Amino acid sequence: MNGFLSPALQDLLVDASVETAEMVLAAAGIAVLLGLPLALGLVLTAPRGLAESAWVNRPLGLLVNAVRSVPFIILMVAIIPLTRLLAGTSIGTEAAIVPLAIAATAFIARLFETALTGVDAGLIEAAQSMGASRMQIITKVLIPESAPGLIAATTVTLVSLVGYSAMAGAIGGGGLGDLGIRFGYQRFMPTVMAVVVGLLIVVVQALQSAGDALVRRLSHTR
């Protein structure tokens, strides 16, 4: 890259890439860990579900919808007190992970819910006829059978997070998007913008291809 980007800019680019990776991976990790139980809760308590309960299902659904209704840039600012409580600060990469994780959890919960609902009711009935407990139905039928869908949902979430993380600059989160705005746009450096955009395209492509390959390996429907 001799002369193409100054060494200082090259350093900034590496730092920004690391920050983006940190934000996306941490938020996605948290989203999967919280989103799966949330999605299971939604599916199990739904009408005709294994643990049907409108008292649980409605508030859960409402909460998920509420988070999903708020534009990310607003959510980030609106929950600053919560961010300070959880991350100890309201500025920086760590602080940006909190709103990213919250938004991604609500997002992935709905996608997981769709994947879990896609499991043929006949399979659940078959497991019940074998005397399976609800926990056994979850671990032996629901999750394994929907695994390809769960992976696809995670891929979509990762890709969306790459996009959301570009807004993290608003609270000092850094990352590739922030670099693009501050240098490529505000300082009129089209080369930086081009490199940032190119990198983001490569990252998203790589995530999508890896996700698709995993889904193919997990599917046994011919």
Add this chain to the structure above:
Amino acid sequence: MPDTDTMIRLQDLRRVFAGGQAALDGVSLTVPAGRIFGVVGRSGAGKSTLLRCVNLLERPDSGRVSVAGADLLALDRTALSAARGRIGMVFQHFNLLSRRTAAENIALPLEIAGQSASDIAGRVSELLALVGLADRADAYPAQLSGGQKQRVGIARALANRPSLMLCDEATSALDPETTGDILRLIADLRHKLGLTVLLITHEMVVVKAICDDVAVMEHGRIIEQGRVFDVFTRPSHPTTQRFVAEVIGTGLPESTLARLPVPGPDAERQLLRLLFAGPSSTHAVISEASRRFGIDINIISGRIDEIGTEPFGTMAVAVYGSRDALADATRWMRDIGIGVETLTPEPAA
């Protein structure tokens, strides 16, 4: 009172779905141990709900469900799970887990029952051999034919050595030849393992092929039941007669009807189906009836059929004679144990 000869006793089951339609409208049914019992009916007759009440996948609004002497409705969740584990179930659409191989699918009920991995491995190979799939252990359901999938489904149902197997339209998704294979397998397993089988179907051929007893359902009620041979040879309810006609063919094409001789001035014509089952087969019925009552009998068709291993013959005839002679002849034939039904012309297909 525990009764070792009774496997299933359902008493006055009622189940009304949201919307007010009664799927079960007071159904009582007793299935003796070691029998293959068929419940036949059109879709919507309530047979699927009935089957699901036996292991409480569907809970009746009222009534009693007793399996192998245990009152299932009185059990708590854990005890019910254990009871279900002792009842095998086979499904129309197989319901195999797509991400498990044949062997892993058969292992599922054993895992659920908490067996050790080594016990499971041994039992799974036994079961694969039992259903003739030893060489397909590692195939995924998507790589198996319909018949093979159902064999896996049957092996899975038998994994925990149940004494009762429920079959929910187990052959309805299969072609006729494969249906025959699967039915022979079920009949064979019943003898080998001393199973009781309760199956539901909309196909009378299934009942005819392997059932000992049959109940016919319509609008959430059982309208007729008995030994398959008796129901087939002497169906009393019109719906049952239609079901039987599907298999035995009691109708008469109109083109055939048009070719029959027209009765003379003093005579009447009746179209009858005669059913020969058991001892009556020794009578020289046609010539004797003709001599005794002075009637003419025109044989249209005749065939010998078999239910289980019991043969029976049917004959379509046109009889000509005076009204009284025809009535006397019919009565006489019934007296010597021959089934007599009026044939109805059916429109050409």
